[in-house]
Amino acid sequence: MYYKKKRRHHFVWQYYLNHWSEDGKTIYCLQENKIFKTNTENLANVRDFYKLKKLNQKQIYFLEYMITQMPTFIRPIHKNLLYLFTEIFNIQKKILESNNDAKLLNTIDIMINNLEEEIQRSAERIGLKYLKKLHAKQLDFIENKKDLIEFYYFLSQQYFRTEKLSIAYSTSESTMNSDMSNCWPVLRNIISTNLSWTLHLYKMYIYVVENCSDIDLITSDQPAINLKANYIDPPIRLEIYYPLSPKLALFVCDENKEYNKIDNETALLLNKKMQEISYRQIYSCNRKTIEDLIQ
Known part of the structure; x- marks a missing residue:
């Protein structure tokens, strides 16, 4: 990666x-x-579409609060995601303030560019077996809880990962008024995970x-x-x-x-x-x- x-x-x-x-x-x-x-x-591609966006403290507090309002069992998943999307910038700052190592900074820069793209590729790898089953009209996976949640996660990501949804969120009146546009990369992954569990439960x-x-x-x-x-x-x-x-x-x-x-x-x-x-x-x-x- x-x-x-x-x-x-x-x-x-x-x-x-x-x-x-x-x-x-x-x-x-x-x-x-x-x-x-x-x-x-x-x-269906945009240059650096999944490049991580640096969150300010207000945006981090907003996401942390949102996570506290979610079911207890799912919070650790979202906390880890938020940590991944923010800690990388803290590491970058420490390197700049210390030895300013060019090789390390280049590695961090690549990680900032590739991290969410790899998350989406992971969802595709998960979805591959289900897409093949769907084409063969085999729905046996819906009887297995783990498989069903994985399938819903893949489908949810295909819904929320797009440019249309990204633009819709960032240009909405509430987002623009509250300066929360940079939150969408974290939110779309949180929402996809939540929806996969919700669809499974209902x-x-x-x-x-x-x-x-x-x-x-x-x-x-x-x-x-x-x-x-x-x-x-x-x-x-x-x-x-x-x-x-x-x-x-x-x-x-x-x-x-x-x-x-x-x-x-x-x-x-x-x-x-x-x-x-x-x-x-x-x-x-x-x-x-x-x-x-x-x-």
């Missing part, structure tokens, strides 16, 4: 996007009303549904979306939609629903919702699906 600084930080998993690729490398993308074909490596319904329509499902730079949310007010209901491929989709709902198959009407509605909630880009396995969507 700490030998080479990673600059191209992806907030949508490339392995996931490859399921929209016919050749295993390239997919179609719509950005700024232009459709183009490109390698998945070029999509009775959720998980469906893998085939797209039997003539319309391929698209995905976007916000690949997991809540169909019950308006993305303005805090959601009170949950229906997570996470397309798995042009012909397969995952739904996680707070109520028992009849999901037999995705027909043409449903596929079009899902694609329009995905386009609506996307931030900069939508992705497809073919040009025509995007052209039909935007005409």
Whole structure:
């Protein structure tokens, strides 16, 4: 993790996007009303997106207080995360004040750049086996508590790790008024962990549904979306939609629903919702699906 600084930080998993690729490398993308074909490596990434942000004392106190309001069993996880995200800057300061060792400072600089990116890669490694099971329509993992929590953690990270959610938090009125924008990298990891436990504790319904329509499902730079949310007010209901491929989709709902198959009407509605909630880009396995969507 700490030998080479990673600059191209992806907030949508490339392995996931490859399921929209016919050749295993390239997919179609719509950005700024232009459709183009490109390698998945070029999509859904921002330079130094996961680079740690130095927190001031007010921001640290805010996060520490938030953690005290959470269930006792989960607090140590969040305290350790906050320690990781803050202590690295304390070490950097001590080095600068003492011997100013260039090699050590370079190592710290790499760690600041790579740490959260590695956390997201770890979530991807956790999610790989579940994504493979979902593609095979195998849901046996939901009967195992550990597996289910891991799956929900992976899914939660795919929801909260994106540029759209980062911008939404940092530009919200409450965040701007309270100077808490730098807290989001810590918060998104805290929220993902909390949500994984919450979903496990409540009775959720998980469906893998085939797209039997003539319309391929698209995905976007916000690949997991809540169909019950308006993305303005805090959601009170949950229906997570996470397309798995042009012909397969995952739904996680707070109520028992009849999901037999995705027909043409449903596929079009899902694609329009995905386009609506996307931030900069939508992705497809073919040009025509995007052209039909935007005409």
